[in-house]
Amino acid sequence: MSTPNTPAGRRVGRPRAQERPAGGPEPRDEVLSVAAELFTVHGYTATSTRAIAERAGLRQASLYHYFDGKEAILAELLEGTVSPSLEVARGLLSRTEAAPEARLWALCHSDAALLCGGPHNLGALYLLPEVRTDRFAVFHRVRSELKSCYKELLAATSPGAELGAEELGLRADLLFGLTESVILLRRAEPARDPEALATATADAALRVAGVPQRSLARLRREGRELLAARD
Template identity: 45%
Template sequence: MTSAGPGRPRHQQPSRPGATARDEILDAAAELFTTQGFASTSTRSIADAVGIRQSSLYHHFKTKDDILEDLLEGTVSGGLKFARAVAASARGDGTAGSRLHAVALYDGTQLCGARWNLGILYHLPEVRSARFGRFLADRQELRSLYGKLGAGLSPASGAGNPDASCGDFTFRLVESLINLRADGLATPESPLQAADAGLILCGLVDELPAARAESGALIERLG
């Protein structure tokens, strides 16, 4: 048996990605929660998947809910940070359409690019409780930022009636990537397709080529 630090005796060498034992625990839990279900996964099975004792897992997380909370927050933290940066940037920093497109593309890429499809856990009954209030608040803030960006849209064609619902509609399109991925249908182009579809359905089809270019520039600068 090798040692991985005080209080963390291992049964085997580390085999999971992550710079720390905490990262390895989160990766193992993410795999088990998304493949065999949250309720069916025990802390012992998570510890076994990492190669540590169950008592060592409790050195990092007191409960299975604590692990789930960290994982859920990780699904929105990157997108929320970027959306805040876009919302706080100067109004002249891209058109309203490009700003919404950038947030949708960045957020969708985060959801599709994560090692495990944790978004499928959003609708667990457990997640609706106050216990996960911080995650729920962050997700709602992200949704609200989509709405604010959508409210600023002004189709050059005069079509449509932009308001907060355009942003919310785009938010829903991006989160639909979770189910697309669960069905094995997501591709590397899926985040861009979702972002494009949001603008098209908001009446910005004529502005899409320019919005795409400005969106990429925003992501490069603020992402």
């Protein structure tokens, strides 16, 4: 039976702890935003669902209308640090008319910019012991697929084509790790310019890939053009 004055099948929200101004963020988005801040500033273990709900202006019971618990909130936040980069990677893989070195630069830049450009350093939560559980399987699957895209682009480059399978895998691991190292750099120096850091990371990634220094300026320009074409 549907709730009176409510269309059948529509989920009914619980009352808020306090009224919100019209045009503000949706409650679900606000929970994610608040949790991102609390997890990164105070720590995941030290943050309770009650604290998240109160900060978001909700009753604790209302939070469970949107998420089934703290792990679900963390899982969605972490997936948001890799899913956009995977979308970029898939698009770059399809751009076979462009130099693979330029596409690899674009991927490294875009991925690093995502990791170091948001309001909170969510990548710092990757090493939480809780993230090793099955609850975070989607995050790990997407991250693994993203890493495979790095490897595929590297294999398409001139230096990568000359590598054996084992060396290619190791070099791809290094590229992926180099890009994600912006998480640690940001934690050490939060005021670093995200664009400068992303550019330096992408440049360094091509050097790790074996691209000669003399080619960097051209490939950087082509990589930027690829990213601009997505906007």
